[in-house]
Amino acid sequence: MNRTYYLVLFLLGMGLTQVSVAKLNIFACEPEWASLAKTLGGDQVTITAATTAHQDPHRIEPRPSLIAKVRRADLLVCSGAELEVGWLPMLQRQAGNRKVLPGQVGYFEAAEQVERLGIPKQVDRSMGDIHASGNPHVHLDPNRLLTIASALSERLKTLDPSNAAHYRSRFDDFTSRWRQALKRWQRIAKPLKGARVVVHHQDWDYLFDWLQIVKAGSLEPKPGLPTSAGHLVKLRQALIQEPAGAIVYTHYQSPKAANRLSQLTGIAALELPYTVGGGEGVTDLFSLYDETLKRLLKVIP
Numbered sequence: 018m019n020r021t022y023y024l025v026l027f028l029l030g031m032g033l034t035q036v037s038v039a040k041l042n043i044f045a046c047e048p049e050w051a052s053l054a055k056t057l058g059g060d061q062v063t064i065t066a067a068t069t070a071h072q073d074p075h076r077i078e079p080r081p082s083l084i085a086k087v088r089r090a091d092l093l094v095c096s097g098a099e100l101e102v103g104w105l106p107m108l109q110r111q112a113g114n115r116k117v118l119p120g121q122v123g124y125f126e127a128a129e130q131v132e133r134l135g136i137p138k139q140v141d142r143s144m145g146d147i148h149a150s151g152n153p154h155v156h157l158d159p160n161r162l163l164t165i166a167s168a169l170s171e172r173l174k175t176l177d178p179s180n181a182a183h184y185r186s187r188f189d190d191f192t193s194r195w196r197q198a199l200k201r202w203q204r205i206a207k208p209l210k211g212a213r214v215v216v217h218h219q220d221w222d223y224l225f226d227w228l229q230i231v232k233a234g235s236l237e238p239k240p241g242l243p244t245s246a247g248h249l250v251k252l253r254q255a256l257i258q259e260p261a262g263a264i265v266y267t268h269y270q271s272p273k274a275a276n277r278l279s280q281l282t283g284i285a286a287l288e289l290p291y292t293v294g295g296g297e298g299v300t301d302l303f304s305l306y307d308e309t310l311k312r313l314l315k316v317i318p
């Protein structure tokens with residue numbers, strides 16, 4: 018009897034230990050959200066990133082390995098605003114994990130937490146690759162990112178209430194460090210106010226809105242459409258009238274169009290990291306902003 022009693026206690030203890038060390042399994046659609054989730058979750062979460070800085074987040078192959086990871090996820094963290102519409106719904110259908118479907122507590126869209134830019138009054142195919150819910154690249158405004166971090170921290174506490182104090186502490190630490198960095202970024206970025214910059218895609222709307230940079234043109238004739246020789250000629254003519262300080266593109270975009278326009282105009286072509294992993298030393302959200310501003314200030318003094 019005593020031997021059986023102690024065996025039961027031992028097995029119960031093993032079960033409780035397993036529960037206590039269980040981690041939240043988070044599937045992040047983009048590197049920026051993987052980085053934020055890890056910062057806020059620490060050792061209480063396990064992170065999988067669906068994409069890297071080398072990939073266009075609009076167009077990802079829904080591989081079986083990703084389906085398996087969504088199937089095991091407790092929380093799915095994505096940009097939203099139709100950024101992943103071409104691949105995420107298929108992953109969710111194939112995974113069969115109801116916990117991470119829209120409307121469930123395990124589904125988190127960053128763009129839903131903040132006011133979005135670029136919401137069109139109407140949408141039709143002639144406009145190109147337009148997002149009906151607005152521009153999804155919300156991580157490039159540090160003020161919006163802090164709001165998103167607060168909402169994500171609350172979601173972690175909802176999903177894992179036994180570790181609420183842990184998530185609260187990590188969010189408070191992140192907030193303190195982020196606000197200090199924000200003051201520094203705003204100070205050093207003052208020379209960028211009013212600068213004119215040509216973009217490849219609409220990736221930079223939130224960054225430009227924050228820094229008060231003027232978009233001087235786009236390498237895409239319409240969002241999502243490839244550039245053409247005729248379009249570059251039109252851009253060149255416009256830039257002769259009103260010059261720009263740089264032509265920017267991301268780590269995952271081909272530099273060919275930017276370099277060609279640079280040759281035509283003498284304006285510097287500049288690769289910006291866009292997300293975590295998009296440049297040497299860009300290992301988190303802090304270094305993402307540090308490196309972005311450093312590169313812009315090199316060509317726009």
